[in-house]
Amino acid sequence: MVAVxxxxxxxxxxxAQTLGDWxxxxxxxxxxxxxxxxxxxxxxxxRILVRLRLVPDGVLANDAYGMSREFLFRDGRLExxxxxxxxxxxxxxxxxxxxxxxxxxx
Amino acid sequence: xxxxxxxxHWRTRGLVRTCALLLLGNALAACSPDTDRHRTVRSATVSxxxxxxxxxxxxxxxxxxxxxxxSPRGDxxxxxxxxxxxxxxxxxxxxxxxxxxxxxxxxEFSGPTGLAFLNDTTVAVLDLYGNTISLxxxxxxxxxxxxxxxxxxxxxxxxxxxxxxxLWNRQRxxxxxxWNTREDSISHLVxxxxxxxxxxxxxxxxxxxxxxxxRDTAILVGYAAQEELLLADARGQxxxxxRVPVGRRRGVPPNIEERLSAARSPEEMYGLSSHPMRxxxxxxxxxxxxxxxxxxxxxxxxxQDIYLTLLSDDLTQACIDAPVRVTRQAQPWFAFAMxxxxxxxxxxxxxxxxxxxxxxxxxxxxxxxxxxxxxxPVIPSR
Numbered sequence: 001m002v003a004v005x006x007x008x009x010x011x012x013x014x015x016a017q018t019l020g021d022w023x024x025x026x027x028x029x030x031x032x033x034x035x036x037x038x039x040x041x042x043x044x045x046x047r048i049l050v051r052l053r054l055v056p057d058g059v060l061a062n063d064a065y066g067m068s069r070e071f072l073f074r075d076g077r078l079e080x081x082x083x084x085x086x087x088x089x090x091x092x093x094x095x096x097x098x099x100x101x102x103x104x105x106x
Numbered sequence: 107x108x109x110x111x112x113x114x115h116w117r118t119r120g121l122v123r124t125c126a127l128l129l130l131g132n133a134l135a136a137c138s139p140d141t142d143r144h145r146t147v148r149s150a151t152v153s154x155x156x157x158x159x160x161x162x163x164x165x166x167x168x169x170x171x172x173x174x175x176x177s178p179r180g181d182x183x184x185x186x187x188x189x190x191x192x193x194x195x196x197x198x199x200x201x202x203x204x205x206x207x208x209x210x211x212x213x214e215f216s217g218p219t220g221l222a223f224l225n226d227t228t229v230a231v232l233d234l235y236g237n238t239i240s241l242x243x244x245x246x247x248x249x250x251x252x253x254x255x256x257x258x259x260x261x262x263x264x265x266x267x268x269x270x271x272x273l274w275n276r277q278r279x280x281x282x283x284x285w286n287t288r289e290d291s292i293s294h295l296v297x298x299x300x301x302x303x304x305x306x307x308x309x310x311x312x313x314x315x316x317x318x319x320x321r322d323t324a325i326l327v328g329y330a331a332q333e334e335l336l337l338a339d340a341r342g343q344x345x346x347x348x349r350v351p352v353g354r355r356r357g358v359p360p361n362i363e364e365r366l367s368a369a370r371s372p373e374e375m376y377g378l379s380s381h382p383m384r385x386x387x388x389x390x391x392x393x394x395x396x397x398x399x400x401x402x403x404x405x406x407x408x409x410q411d412i413y414l415t416l417l418s419d420d421l422t423q424a425c426i427d428a429p430v431r432v433t434r435q436a437q438p439w440f441a442f443a444m445x446x447x448x449x450x451x452x453x454x455x456x457x458x459x460x461x462x463x464x465x466x467x468x469x470x471x472x473x474x475x476x477x478x479x480x481x482x483p484v485i486p487s488r
Contacts, residue, residue, distance in 0.1 A: 014407055017217065017235075020169055020188040021208065027165060044403060051436060051452045051460040052169045052188060 213249030272316030295342025328382035353427035391419030
C-alpha cells in the first residue's frame with residue numbers, strides 16, 4: 001500500500017500542520033508514503049520547501065488548483081481518497097494515521 | 107498603599123495628582139499622549155556580537171521555528187511547529203534533546219507557540235491549539251503536568267512559580283491570566299481593552315497578539331496594532347496607559363480600527379501598523395520593547411523589520427526604535443539572555459541548504475536620546 005498526499009502549495013506551506021506529519025511518515029516508511037505538489041512551486045515557495053527539507057516526490061504537470069487530497073493505493077489501484085485538512089492545529093487524518101501505523105508494524 | 111514598579115515608587119492617586127500639576131505647568135510631554143508621530147531622535151545601538159548555527163541533520167531539524175528561549179543556564183530552547191516539539195541546544199549550538207512530541211495527550215503538543223522558564227529545572231510550553239500550558243523537567247525532558255485555560259492564547263512569560271499569559275477570556279472580559287504553579291491557582295487579570303472587545307477584526311483574532319511582562323507588583327501589557335502599553339498593578343487594575351513615541355517604526359495610525367475594518371486582505375491588515383512582539387526587563391530595570399513592522403507575503407511568510415525601544419526604569423522616558431538587522435528571509439524569533447538580544451532566523455544559503463542561525467546582539471544605550479513617554483493615568487472608579 002502507498003499513501004499519497006497531493007498538496008497545493010498555495011495552501012499555507014508555512015502553517016499547514018499536517019505536512020510535518022506526512023514528512024515524518026515518509027521518513028519512517030519511505031516506501032509507503034509519497035508527497036506530490038499540485039503545481040510547481042514559486043521561487044518563494046521553493047525557499048520555504050528548502051527550509052522544511054521537503055523534497056516532493058512529484059509535481060503535477062497541470063495545475064490542480066486548490067487540490068489537496070489524501071489517497072491510499074493498494075497494488076496500484078485507488079482504494080480511498082478524501083480531502084485533506086490543513087487548517088492550523090489539524091492532525092493527520094485517522095485514515096492516514098491508521099495506514100502509517102500499520103505500515104510501521106509491517 | 108505604596109507600590110514599587112520598575113524602580114518607580116508611586117501611589118496611584120499621587121500619580122494622578124502629579125500629572126495634573128505637570129499639565130497645569132505646561133509640562134505636557136510628561137503626562138499627555140505624544141501626538142508627534144515619527145520623531146527623529148538618536149536610538150540605542152544594537153550590534154551583532156556573535157552568531158551561532160544550530161546543529162541539524164536530515165532526520166532531526168527545525169522545520170518551522172515558532173519560539174526561542176534561553177534557560178537560566180544558557181541552553182537554547184527552540185519550538186518547532188512543523189513537527190511539534192521543543193529542541194534543546196547547548197550554548198555552543200549542539201543538539202541535546204527533544205522535549206514533547208506531536209499529539210494531544212500529556213507531554214504532547216498540537217501547536218506549540220511559546221515557552222518560558224520558571225527556574226533552572228522547569229520549562230513551561232504554551233500549546234496554542236491544544237489550549238494548554240505544559241511543564242517539563244529541563245534536566246530529563248520529562249513531562250510533569252499541564253493545565254488548560256479557557257480563552258485565546260498569545261504569549262507567556264514566567265517569574266519563579268508564576269506563569270503569565272497573554273490570554274483573552276471573553277466571558278470574563280480579561281486579557282491576562284496568571285497561573286500560580288505552586289498553588290495551582292489561576293487568576294484572570296486586566297480588562298480586555300474595548301478595541302478588542304468591540305472590534306470584529308480583533309475578535310477574529312487575526313491581530314490579537316498580546317505580550318506581558320510582570321514583576322511582583324506590576325504588569326505591563328502590549329497589544330498588537332495598538333500604540334499604548336497598559337500598566338496595571340499586581341491585581342490587574344489599570345494604572346496608566348503609556349504612549350511610546352514613534353521614530354523609525356510604522357507606529358499605529360490614529361484611525362487603526364477603521365482602517366483594519368476596511369482592509370481587504372491579511373497582508374494589508376498586518377502592514378498597517380507596528381506590533382509589540384516582546385517585552386523584557388533588563389538587569390538595569392529598564393524595559394525593552396521589541397516592535398515588528400510585519401510584511402505578510404502571499405506565501406504567508408511573516409517578514410519583519412525589527413525595532414527595539416528602551417523604557418527607563420520609571421517608565422517615563424524612552425529611547426526609541428533602534429533597528430535590528432535581520433535577513434528578512436523568514437520570520438525571526440526573539441529571546442533575551444539577561445541583557446543580550448537573541449534572534450533566531452532560518453536562512454537559505456546559496457547552496458540551497460537551510461540553516462537555523464541564532465544571532466546575539468548587544469544593546470548600547472550610550473547613544474540614546476531619551477524622549478518622554480506619554481502617560482495617561484487611569485483614575486480608579488470609586
